[in-house]
Amino acid sequence: MPKNTSIKDIAAKAGVSLTTVSIVLNGRSKEMKISEAMTEKVLKLADKMQYRPNQFAKGLRTGRTNTIGLIVDDISNYFFGCLAKIVEEEADKIGYTVMFCSSENNDGKSRQILNMLMDKHMDGYIIAPTKAMLPELEKLIRQEKPAVLIDRHYMELDSSYVTIDNIKGSLDAVNYLASKGNTRIALVTNETDQLQMQQRLEGYVLGLKKNHLPIVQSFIKKCAFGLSDVQLVKEIKQFMLSVEGKIDAVFFTSNNLGVAGLEALYSLGKKIPEDLSVICFDDNYLFRLGAPGITVVSQPIKSIAKKAVEILMSQINQKQFKKEHVVLRTNMIERGSVKEQV
Amino acid sequence: MPKNTSIKDIAAKAGVSLTTVSIVLNGRSKEMKISEAMTEKVLKLADKMQYRPNQFAKGLRTGRTNTIGLIVDDISNYFFGCLAKIVEEEADKIGYTVMFCSSENNDGKSRQILNMLMDKHMDGYIIAPTKAMLPELEKLIRQEKPAVLIDRHYMELDSSYVTIDNIKGSLDAVNYLASKGNTRIALVTNETDQLQMQQRLEGYVLGLKKNHLPIVQSFIKKCAFGLSDVQLVKEIKQFMLSVEGKIDAVFFTSNNLGVAGLEALYSLGKKIPEDLSVICFDDNYLFRLGAPGITVVSQPIKSIAKKAVEILMSQINQKQFKKEHVVLRTNMIERGSVKEQV
DNA sequence: TTGAAAGCGCTAACAA
DNA sequence: TTGTTAGCGCTTTCAA
Numbered sequence: 001m002p003k004n005t006s007i008k009d010i011a012a013k014a015g016v017s018l019t020t021v022s023i024v025l026n027g028r029s030k031e032m033k034i035s036e037a038m039t040e041k042v043l044k045l046a047d048k049m050q051y052r053p054n055q056f057a058k059g060l061r062t063g064r065t066n067t068i069g070l071i072v073d074d075i076s077n078y079f080f081g082c083l084a085k086i087v088e089e090e091a092d093k094i095g096y097t098v099m100f101c102s103s104e105n106n107d108g109k110s111r112q113i114l115n116m117l118m119d120k121h122m123d124g125y126i127i128a129p130t131k132a133m134l135p136e137l138e139k140l141i142r143q144e145k146p147a148v149l150i151d152r153h154y155m156e157l158d159s160s161y162v163t164i165d166n167i168k169g170s171l172d173a174v175n176y177l178a179s180k181g182n183t184r185i186a187l188v189t190n191e192t193d194q195l196q197m198q199q200r201l202e203g204y205v206l207g208l209k210k211n212h213l214p215i216v217q218s219f220i221k222k223c224a225f226g227l228s229d230v231q232l233v234k235e236i237k238q239f240m241l242s243v244e245g246k247i248d249a250v251f252f253t254s255n256n257l258g259v260a261g262l263e264a265l266y267s268l269g270k271k272i273p274e275d276l277s278v279i280c281f282d283d284n285y286l287f288r289l290g291a292p293g294i295t296v297v298s299q300p301i302k303s304i305a306k307k308a309v310e311i312l313m314s315q316i317n318q319k320q321f322k323k324e325h326v327v328l329r330t331n332m333i334e335r336g337s338v339k340e341q342v
Numbered sequence: 343m344p345k346n347t348s349i350k351d352i353a354a355k356a357g358v359s360l361t362t363v364s365i366v367l368n369g370r371s372k373e374m375k376i377s378e379a380m381t382e383k384v385l386k387l388a389d390k391m392q393y394r395p396n397q398f399a400k401g402l403r404t405g406r407t408n409t410i411g412l413i414v415d416d417i418s419n420y421f422f423g424c425l426a427k428i429v430e431e432e433a434d435k436i437g438y439t440v441m442f443c444s445s446e447n448n449d450g451k452s453r454q455i456l457n458m459l460m461d462k463h464m465d466g467y468i469i470a471p472t473k474a475m476l477p478e479l480e481k482l483i484r485q486e487k488p489a490v491l492i493d494r495h496y497m498e499l500d501s502s503y504v505t506i507d508n509i510k511g512s513l514d515a516v517n518y519l520a521s522k523g524n525t526r527i528a529l530v531t532n533e534t535d536q537l538q539m540q541q542r543l544e545g546y547v548l549g550l551k552k553n554h555l556p557i558v559q560s561f562i563k564k565c566a567f568g569l570s571d572v573q574l575v576k577e578i579k580q581f582m583l584s585v586e587g588k589i590d591a592v593f594f595t596s597n598n599l600g601v602a603g604l605e606a607l608y609s610l611g612k613k614i615p616e617d618l619s620v621i622c623f624d625d626n627y628l629f630r631l632g633a634p635g636i637t638v639v640s641q642p643i644k645s646i647a648k649k650a651v652e653i654l655m656s657q658i659n660q661k662q663f664k665k666e667h668v669v670l671r672t673n674m675i676e677r678g679s680v681k682e683q684v
Numbered sequence: 685t686t687g688a689a690a691g692c693g694c695t696a697a698c699a700a
Numbered sequence: 701t702t703g704t705t706a707g708c709g710c711t712t713t714c715a716a
Contacts, residue, residue, distance in 0.1 A: 006693055017703040022695060033701055055462050057693035060398035060708045067441070067462070075417065076427035078627070085418035088444055092451070097458060099409070099441045102430055109434070116439060120397050120409070262631050285420070289604050290632040348709055359687040364711060375685055399709030402692050 005049040014045050021046075025053070059121060068312065069122035070100040071113060071129075078255050078284045079301065080128070083150070086305035087126060094313065096123070105225050107132035114140065124312040126150060129157075131193060146315035148308045148324075152195040160315070162307045162326045166196050166281075169297040169330035170203025171210070173251055173279045176295070176332060178211040181341030182249035182277050185213065188236060188261055189253040191222040200253040200281055219247060229260060236264040248277060248341060255282035258294065262286065273339035283333070292336030300328050347391040356387050363388075367395070401463060410654065411464035412442040413455060413471075420597050420626045421643065422470070425492070428647035429468060436655065438465070447567050449474035456482065466654040468492060471499075473535060488657035490650045490666075494537040502657070504649045504668045508538050508623075511639040511672035512545025513552070515593055515621050518637070518674060520553040523683030524591035524619050527555065530578060530603055531595040533564040542595040542623055561585060571602060578606040590619060590683060597624035600636065604628065615681035625675070634678030642670050 011021045016038065023032045024042040045051075059065050068091050072080035088098045099122065101113040110132035117125065118136075124146035129137055134154065140147050141159050153161040177185050187204050190197050201220075208215050221239040223232060236257075240250075252258035258280035265272065272278050272292060280287060280296045287294035311324050353363045363384050365374045371381040387393075401407050410433050414422040430440045441464065443455040452474035459467065460478075466488035471479055476496065482489050483501050495503040519527050529546050532539050543562075550557050563581040565574060578599075582592075594600035600622035607614065614620050614634060622629060622638045629636035653666050 004693095007695095008693075018694080019696080019704080020702060023702090026695085035701070038702085052457070052461055054402070054693050056398050056402035057708090058695085060396070060402055060693080060710090061695045063708090065462075074427060075430065076420075076423040078418075081418040081423040084442075085416065085444060088417065088442070092443075097441060097443065097462065099439060100426075100430070101434075101439065102427060115394070119394055120407075120439065259627055259631070266631055285601055285626060285628040286631055289601065289608060289628055346709095349711095350709075360689095360710080361687060361712080362685090365686090368711085377685070380685085396709050399692090400711085402694090402709080403711045405692090 004054070005051045006054065007051075010042065010045050010049060010051060013049070014042055016042070025051070063121060065121050065123055066095055067097050067099055067120070067122050068309070069117035069120075069125045069127075070098050071103055071117070071125070071127045071133075072100065073105055073128055073130075074102050075100060079282055079299065082301045083305050086302050087309060090306055090309040103128070103130050103133070105130055111136065118145075124148075124316050126308045126312060128152065129154065144321050146312050148311050148315075150304060150308050152197075154195065158323065160311050160323045160325065162304050162311070162328065163196065164299055164304070164328045164330050166199035166330075167203035167206065169281060170200045170251075170253070171207045172330065172332050173281065173297050174204055174207025174211065176334075177249045177251070177277060177279060177338060178207070178213065180277070180338050182338070183213055183341075184216075184219070184247045184249070186219040186221070186239075186243055186247045186250040187253065188221045188223065188239065188250060188257050190257070191224050197253060204251060204253075219243060223257065232257070232260040233263045233267070236261050237268060240264055240268055240270075249338070250276060250278055252278070252280040255280065255284040255287075258282065258296075259284060259286055262290075262294070273337050277338040277341075279338060281330075287335070294337040295335045296333050297330045298333050299330055303328055346396070347393050348396065349393075352384060352387050352391060352393060355391070356384055358384070367393070405463060406465055407463050408438050409462070409464050410438050410440050410651070411459035411462075411467045411469075412440050413445055413459070413467070413469045413475075414442065415447055415470055415472075416444050417442060421624055421641065424643045425647050428644050429651060432648055432651040445470070445472050445475070447472055453478065460487075466490075466658050468650045468654060470494065471496065486663050488654050490653050490657075492646060492650050494539075496537065500665065502653050502665045502667065504646050504653070504670065505538065506641055506646070506670045506672050508541035508672075509545040509548065511623060512542045512593075512595070513549045514672065514674050515623065515639050516546055516549025516553065518676075519591045519593070519619060519621060519680060520549070520555065522619070522680050524680070525555055525683075526558075526561070526589045526591070528561040528563070528581075528585055528589045528592045529595065530563045530565065530581065530592060530599050532599070533566050539595060546593060546595075561589060565599065574599070574602040575605045575609070578603050579610060582606055582610055582612075591680070592618060592620055594620070594622040597622065597626040597629075600624065600638075601626060601628055604632075604636070615679050619681045619683075620679040623672075629677070636679040637677045638675050639672045640675050641672055645670055 007018055007021050011018045021042050024034055024039050029039040070087055074080055075084055091098050103110045110130040114133050114136040126148050128151040129149050149159050149161040189201055205215060223235050252261045270276050278294055280294050283296050283298045287296050307326050349360055349363050353360045365376055366381050366384040412429055416422055417426055433440050445452045452472040456475050456478040468490050470493040471491050479499060491501050491503040531543055547557060565577050594603045612618050620636055622636050625638050625640045629638050649668050657663060
């Protein structure tokens, strides 16, 4: 293994000291009044010798890694995949790389990944939090490490976050359904204490009230978290059978519930929107096309990611540690899955 | 900032030397014949003092990071998203984290990301390569760094890889279409020198020949790489218009071409499969459901990811450096997008 | 069975 | 304007 060239090698070759080389390589020549000639010489040598700084040594000294840690539920989910892509794009623009972990909404894993990332000294963290990681999260905040929560946050945790107005989003969905004459609206959501899901439920209830529609408990299905796709479809199918003929619309509160829900509905031979109006929180390929396209409450994924990186960077670069709370608005995209009831 | 506890702190507290602590913490007590009592004491102390090893220092000494670098085209793509998820799962099982970068099939970015990851001393690399990164890739291979290419590889590069039998996959698709009586089969692929795409084209041509069908150049559309979604749809739309009435089936060679293609077809008011049979290489949410579901040549994503990690680990752990070439088989999933022509 | 000390490559305080 | 040196936290050789 031919050892990489180090700052020392360059210094030797150039006949100057380590310091000089270090200064030049860090672009502080001007500041430190290193001569043009010297600077030039070192730079050229570094280039010729293919110098690449050793990030361990650098990190050991400076504590910085130029790396952002990203924790999401599941990188293969449409929402989080798109989010990760933008985060990576934005990070790349400013010379950062991204290390990602999926929490899988699994308590055990949640607990350890944040520690794992902290061990690796991320410069900042973008996290879709789970309850299980709260203790670690508190530690992070206490140490004033740059961190931004996304998708949801915890009231008891004084952190920066970028979320969306979930209540308004759900409300929009119900209002829309109601405006088309749908009066018996079912909800399919997750059994969870995550804020965004609770808020989506809340918006649904609020929407029903505002439109003077009855709130029927048996129209609300809360699926357990962490079910396999197959199980999820099965659960939703059962639910759909239990409310057959009693409802005229169903509202899914996330894209993966929507995908599973559609599978359930198709397998029951339901026609959308003839037999049932469908609306979904979150977008997905499947909803964009498909016949019919599914009307959705779409999240501004790009803005969420950009804002999160932006806040993170301001925390990383300024020593002053400002906590920011950003709540973005959702956007209804009308497609063909809602029937105009007569 | 309260400094983290170091090995030194523990040594001081325990009244022993650094060495002893290091040995114990690395689980080499037995081997080094450290007394039970000593071991116990150090371990307890480490736990109580919340010791977490400094990865920089460790890396600086050992050169290892317990991190895998993953380079894909686009993390938000269905195929790569799923792949990334499994890679992360597998890596997690063995105490590794994953750092990912999207090449975006962009030459400039391709060239730099591998260097970026190498700077960060990944223990191994899983890479969907692009032509632009060939020089870096060669360097990697020359240095015998653990690396596995996925999805495609380069003949001129003697590396480990995990791919699928693209020719056979395409052949299956064409055979299937032909068996249903489709005789005028168009192809929508990318303009690229990537092996997998060339092989899919090759399989298509082979399929036509085997079934004694004519090869019509104007039935083959090669879309430029890196088009935006909107542009892609537009291009495919134009193509579809140019072959309107002349074809009875179309074969898309990747999931994102398929998604764009469906959008194009829907916007032209085409009914699938009545107006046109459709088949696609690669799966996607959209194809699984949707009315009708799209018949696809599906890739064994899980196996690809698992195998890649497995090979990587064997390279990382054994000093002996074995290159492996794995070619997995695709799997036709019949859905409703192919018409039985009469 | 344990300890002392060197050194991984870099930065920064201090000296010249 | 440039050089010397300490030290970041860890592993490992060598010595005791």
